[in-house]
Amino acid sequence: MHSLKRFIPASFVVLWATGFIGARYAMPWAEPFTFLAARFVIAALLLAGLMLVLGSKRATRAEALHATVAGILIHGIYLGAVFWAIHRGMPAGLSALIVGLQPLITAVLAGRFLGEAILPRHWAGLAVGLVGVIIVLWPKLGALGGGVTPETLTASLVSVLGMSAGTIWQKRYASGGDLVAATMWQYIGGGSLMILASLALETHTVIINGELIFAMAWLVLVLSIGAIFLLMVMIRDGEMSKVASLFYLVPAVTAVIAWALFGERLSLVQIVGMAIATLGVGLATARPAKT
Helix, strand or coil, X not given: CHHHHCCHHHHHHHHHHCHHHHHHHHCXXXXXXXXXXXXXXXXXXXXXXXXXXXXXXXXXXXXXXHHHHHHHHHHHHHHHHHHHHHHCCXXXXXXXXXXXXXXXXXXXXXXXXXXXCCCHHHHHHXXXXXXXXXXXXXXXXXXXXXXXXXHHHHHHHHHHHHHHHHHXXXXXXXXXXXXXXXXXXXXXXXXXXXXXXXXXXXXXXXXXXXXXXXXXXXXXXXXXXXXXXXHHHHHHHCCHHHHHHHHHHHHHHHHHHHHHHXXXXXXXXXXXXXXXXXXXXXXXHCCCCCX
């Protein structure tokens, strides 16, 4: 089991990076909050069924409450704000660049609320990783268009804070108990917020077709269950600043997937940025040498 855990970080990065596939296929056919509400409800129901099959231990009232709060922050606020900003015209590249601040914010919060010691080597790695992300995304920032408004910029920043606060909350208050039960309660929290946002702000227009069904299946099974389980394991077992640094690799992997599947251009500058981001993650996650 210990040897398999070595593959969790790489597996998480690849799965998380595929999230753009579902978003790319889904957004023309459904409004963001309505789509996310359906996604989270389906994920919660699947996890409830999985609990019955596995005979998982039920969460206590405190565990359920903390997992629900983490879910509101990680799934509701983070994904809701990102999808809303992109739906309102925010370029995906600029949104990803703003979200790229998340590892640095998480490291600051981890030092403040979890008492984690962030060494100069780790700060250097986080800074180098951010530079790599900027280089990878730079070609996508050329045409910003009219979608860059105070509202969409605020939503993107709120999404970063939601993800950072959610992972810290998960680490501090919700890392114990059964993983399946905790994740189910996360989606109950995120889904409740998205249902309220959908009822208040959207028309609930949905066009059912093959692309939307594929996007929903992919995002529920691969992202909401597969990738999130891996993230929860890493949060439970690792230091938050190191776990957060893995998000620096997501834009690079996403660019490679977009090149392979959709023929998007992959320049030499972006490849250099990928190498720099990887170096940054290596510095941020490096362990001190044993004496």
